[in-house]
Amino acid sequence: MGGGILAGLRVVELSAFVPAPLGGAALAALGAEVTRIDPLEGGPDAGRWPLHEGRSLYWEGLNRGKRSVRIDLRSERGRVIAARLAADAGTVLTNLPARPPLSYTGLRTLRPDVVMLSIGGRLDGGAAVDSTVNAGAGFPLITGPEGHQGPVNHALPAWDVAAGFLTVAGLLAADRHRILTGEGRHVKLSLAEVALVVADSLGLLSEARLVEAPRSRFGNHVFGTFGRDFRTRDGRFLMVVALTPRQWRSLADATGVSFEGIDADLADEGERWRHRRAIGERLEPWIAERDLDEVAVAFESHHVLWGPYRTFKELLAEVPAAWHPNASALDFGERERLPARPAPTPGAHTDAVLAELGEDVEELRAAGIVA
């Protein structure tokens, strides 16, 4: 492959839905050779929405830059070939159940230093997906409009995304250990534990333990400081935040709004939180009397921490021309920048990859083992 920072790393992916494919796509975007093994009839996510003219835009987005090999994993012979591929690559990423010889123990007999990362769902090993993990993770009961009854799910599958990126970290940590010691590892990750670690890291488990009152739902306010959405004269929404004393001064300077009469030191973020309604009421008319463009000029010139809300179409329209899909969001500099690479047609690399392994592709295809 060459070019990317991970040049030389070879990964076989046995996956479906988001976390393992996203991790694999990130590895591919960094220059790893990632080969996805797909079932003959396509995986359970091959037709996942959004669709366009029969194509799954979801599948195409999550598999950019990969190679695809179609093998019948229900047949013993297919699994043996998949295991040879995995052992040859040396690194395996999966969120599917792994039957021998595709289990870690099985692969280790073929390749003693194999690194395998398995993504699971629940802490007890049971199946889970982003939305069922999210239900149990506390956040849906504090998300959404104040006064709303019941849970509000996220539209962004945030746990899938977090797990996908953490997967890359886990594979690279095990690969580092392998480079330094020659030893492989089986690395395990569950969506539920990712949620637990994040809730703990943000102080929410400690709060649940130490603070008697349960965490409330605060709508679009940023908890513990000043931050909320506003609406402009031309009907656009924007988010404004003042986390630091400097950001608070910027907001006051940009708008010229007076906060006199609010009996508190608003340079303190706790005070801004306590007086968030009064602060918001002062800012609302200033913003409501202006179009987004005018607000933008005032905010930008004073370095206010803010941003307009955008639909996906508005986001797309403002993507810089130089940006292209299959970027990794990690920039290692010009030398490691890769060109855009689309997702493969499923099975596009079956012949090339199996020929590299020394398999007789025509015979395997005639036997219905590959496609």
Next chain:
Amino acid sequence: MGGGILAGLRVVELSAFVPAPLGGAALAALGAEVTRIDPLEGGPDAGRWPLHEGRSLYWEGLNRGKRSVRIDLRSERGRVIAARLAADAGTVLTNLPARPPLSYTGLRTLRPDVVMLSIGGRLDGGAAVDSTVNAGAGFPLITGPEGHQGPVNHALPAWDVAAGFLTVAGLLAADRHRILTGEGRHVKLSLAEVALVVADSLGLLSEARLVEAPRSRFGNHVFGTFGRDFRTRDGRFLMVVALTPRQWRSLADATGVSFEGIDADLADEGERWRHRRAIGERLEPWIAERDLDEVAVAFESHHVLWGPYRTFKELLAEVPAAWHPNASALDFGERERLPARPAPTPGAHTDAVLAELGEDVEELRAAGIVA
């Protein structure tokens, strides 16, 4: 340090708020030695909510397992010492502006193979935080109850979390390159590009380009399949999903509910999506007539993909006794499992760390450079 999979990796962190601290905490949880340099008066996030008896539970959650050194970075002498520390460690993680000699160029003169990862906000280099990036990322306008007007922010800072974990991947990718070639790198990441990559990976940018109708808001429904929340007789909420034909059969079998009269092949997920209201109406009474415990027994025995909604207090109560904070969510096996380690008192390691560097700590403290 020893023990963790990343034993031997030494990282200096110059940070505030979530993404860099979360990345540093994940590195520490994997056994890296992570030293956070804090300003004398505490960083801008030192008092961030949630609080308990004057302690920031947020700061404590995001800094578990690290060492803390307090240095006056406004003084030239303080910055020189910080740069010596960073060069000695060899790897630097920051989401703050880096002035010489703490810039990448400055650090490279001290340590040619230094790896530095800098987290920024906007694509144009401007400041941004999770909530302002989220505003522009499309998701808040499709999150929340159907029919709701205006944006719905996430309570989980999902972009901070994604960027934090991707940061670990980026540092380890650069470290791998350094181990193999001896070369360092300056790695850059912006919250806004993380959001762009994720929206693209999920097919949402392609959908915005190719599909005329903008993506709508679908409440708690999982787009493109069957999945939504329900309420039990005892007032608990739960999430049920049927992504695959097998999961759909499980749900039908567990409830015994008949879907006759719905004129579609509900084994097809697109059809389940189109008929989600009719399906939901059939399931509602079955769930509403049962307590959560009864539903759980039926669902678990049929392997239904589901989960109860929980508050943070309910989540805390169900954390397994064996789980402890400062776990990384990545399990490398028994040999690499680390004990729980709390966050440091700010400055707790100033003396030890600077003594290792050969600095005269007493003199520096007298001069007001360290604390």
